[in-house]
Amino acid sequence: MTTPSTIKARVFVMPKNGVLDPQGKAIGHALGTLGFEGIGEVRTGKVIELELAGTDPAAAKAAAEEMARKLLANTVIESFRVELA
């Protein structure tokens, strides 16, 4: 059995609390129009999948977090979370 030489990381980027998310609001309204009931706040974000070379999960996570801080998320308005697949 060969060990995989890449690790997949998923970066979830969401608008911070208090940052207006008009897309989420519009989606919430549309769901209400479709007849779905009981919908509270709807928020939209992004998922970015990264294929990273290496086999060390801790290193991959640290690298993805660094990428999120530098480019994938704008921490003025967005928060992020990294999950390894």
Next chain:
Amino acid sequence: MNATILLFPGTNRERDMAIALQKATGRKPSITFHRETELPKGTDLVVLPGGFSHGDYLRCGAMAAQSPIMAAVRDFAAGGGHVLGVCNGFQILCEAGLLPGALLQNAGLRFLSMDCVLRVERAGTPFTSRWQKGATFRAPMAHGDGNYFADGATLDRLEGEGLVAFRYADKNRNGAARDIAGILSPNLRICGLMPHPEDLVDPLMGGEDGLPMFQSLAESLVSA
């Protein structure tokens, strides 16, 4: 004044900007491509014009802020250089950390293409010296992401230090915090704003309301 206009893939307002700069200075600005690593020698002013750099992928201005040329712009700014960012240029300056805050999608979700009225909140800067504080002028705007956002402490600091350059004086159409349309860096040498003063610099364009910005720059940045 020697101005250079940065050109990113998807920039589309560089010609308007060149016309405005040439009209005010009598000199044709140079164009600097995003892959360059140095600004032209003797540059007094770097201008980031409007458009949709890199297709607005990820976030408006996010990709352009990482372009090779931006390292040179950071050095230029750190050395006291003057930088103007309009519309997408303002978004790029925020993404690059050269100005605080960020531009969110317009609160009403619509792309806004119309004239607005701006009030000059800070006169006596290289960008606003031709206006009196409180003066109002018409400026075209054309953006989908012009909702200026910064945390409360940053907004308080901007206002406290007189770094709000322009506010929407007629109507806040995009949801911008505290009606802010444009801001300045603490040394007053970097200015970013969403509306387009460069698009009203000639009677043939429908007015000259935006010309004072470029005349201010031409007077402030007299080069040998």
